[in-house]
Amino acid sequence: MDFHVIKTKQFPLSDGILGTKKQSDETSKEQKIGIASLPEENINSKKKRKVDVLDCTSCEHVNKEGNEEPHNSYLYKNLDLAFPSVKRRSLQWRKIIRNNLDLDYTLLFPCDVADSLLQVLENELDYFTGDLAKIHIFGKWLDVPRKQVTYGDPGLTYKYSGIVRPAQPWPQPLEAVRDLLGNVTGYNFNFVLVNRYKDGSDKMGEHKDDERDLDSQAPIASVSLGQARDFYFRHQDTKPPKKLNIEKVLLQLQHGSLLLMNPPTNQFWYHALPPRKSAPGVRINLTFRKIIPH
DNA sequence: AACATAACAGTCGT
DNA sequence: TACGACTGTTATGT
Numbered sequence: 001m002d003f004h005v006i007k008t009k010q011f012p013l014s015d016g017i018l019g020t021k022k023q024s025d026e027t028s029k030e031q032k033i034g035i036a037s038l039p040e041e042n043i044n045s046k047k048k049r050k051v052d053v054l055d056c057t058s059c060e061h062v063n064k065e066g067n068e069e070p071h072n073s074y075l076y077k078n079l080d081l082a083f084p085s086v087k088r089r090s091l092q093w094r095k096i097i098r099n100n101l102d103l104d105y106t107l108l109f110p111c112d113v114a115d116s117l118l119q120v121l122e123n124e125l126d127y128f129t130g131d132l133a134k135i136h137i138f139g140k141w142l143d144v145p146r147k148q149v150t151y152g153d154p155g156l157t158y159k160y161s162g163i164v165r166p167a168q169p170w171p172q173p174l175e176a177v178r179d180l181l182g183n184v185t186g187y188n189f190n191f192v193l194v195n196r197y198k199d200g201s202d203k204m205g206e207h208k209d210d211e212r213d214l215d216s217q218a219p220i221a222s223v224s225l226g227q228a229r230d231f232y233f234r235h236q237d238t239k240p241p242k243k244l245n246i247e248k249v250l251l252q253l254q255h256g257s258l259l260l261m262n263p264p265t266n267q268f269w270y271h272a273l274p275p276r277k278s279a280p281g282v283r284i285n286l287t288f289r290k291i292i293p294h
Numbered sequence: 295a296a297c298a299t300a301a302c303a304g305t306c307g308t
Numbered sequence: 309t310a311c312g313a314c315t316g317t318t319a320t321g322t
Contacts, residue, residue, distance in 0.1 A: 135300065135301065136299095136301090136319095136320075136321090137299055137300075137301045137302090137318090137320095138299065138301065138302080138317060138318045138319070138320085139317095139318045139319035139320060140301070140302080140318080140319085142301050142302075143301095144300075144301085145301080145302095148300095160299095160300065161298095161299060161300055161301090161321090162299085162320065162321055162322095163300090195300095204300060205299095205300055205301060205302085206299095206300080207299080207300035208298095208300090209300090212322090239315095240314095240315070240316085270300095271300095272300085274312075274313090275311085275312085276311095276312095277310080277311065277312095278311090
């Protein structure tokens with residue numbers, strides 16, 4: 001069996017490009033704020049990687065044991081061993097503060113770990129079909145322009161925009177990510193919404209995660225895997241008829257990144273993942289939430 | 295009972 | 309031309 005897939009570097013791990021864009025008017029000019037390279041702790045250096053990430057040595061070890069385990073079991077073992085090392089890394093956080101917006105962004109996973117996690121999720125996850133793949137909005141039932149599935153603690157549901165998404169039992173790799181996020185953030189998430197964007201034509205429209213059954217004290221933790229995609233926040237009062245001139249906040253969500261949307265961001269700001277025809281790859285996004293049981 | 299809308303279609307500008 | 313930014317839905321649920 002060929003285990004080399006774990007070493008595949010499909011997606012480069014690079015800095016996020018953050019910036020803001022002026023509200024559309026005659027002076028509209030894009031103003032980009034480059035984010036400096038991550039300092040000293042160069043996560044792309046091979047030396048650091050040996051420390052942080054399980055490499056081929058352990059692959060071969062498992063192989064030579066004559067272990068006939070299926071491919072995915074092998075990947076699971078790597079993630080279990082790799083995650084504690086992620087926890088120990090000193091993460092470089094970027095804080096983004098605006099009027100009632102509060103974000104934290106970091107590159108959580110080394111590239112190899114992010115690649116493995118993406119592969120495991122691609123192999124393991126089944127997405128909703130039928131009614132659960134539709135959304136009710138402006139009086140119409142429409143297919144969501146992406147794939148979705150939700151997991152969480154038994155009995156939990158997530159309601160938004162007139163639909164109900166039931167928690168499926170936690171798959172092992174998402175449990176592992178949930179526990180890692182508990183360590184990194186200090187919050188115990190009990191639910192995750194998975195969105196899969198097959199390419200740059202898949203998208204998500206503007207909305208606020210301001211549902212009543214979300215714990216208003218907890219952030220929403222968004223993990224991005226695969227194709228980097230543009231993402232933006234837009235203040236609610238920039239919409240007609242108010243049209244206040246508050247700048248958008250633009251981000252590029254990188255492979256292996258974690259974005260924390262802290263309160264009260266989702267009370268005041270919409271966010272969206274616009275289509276990007278030039279972004280060909282698959283992206284999987286995990287938004288971990290804390291839902292108040294009812 | 296105001297109010298918001300995780301979607302699309304249409305317009306306009308580049 | 310195609311893409312991206314922006315506007316207006318529309319009938320239902322809260």
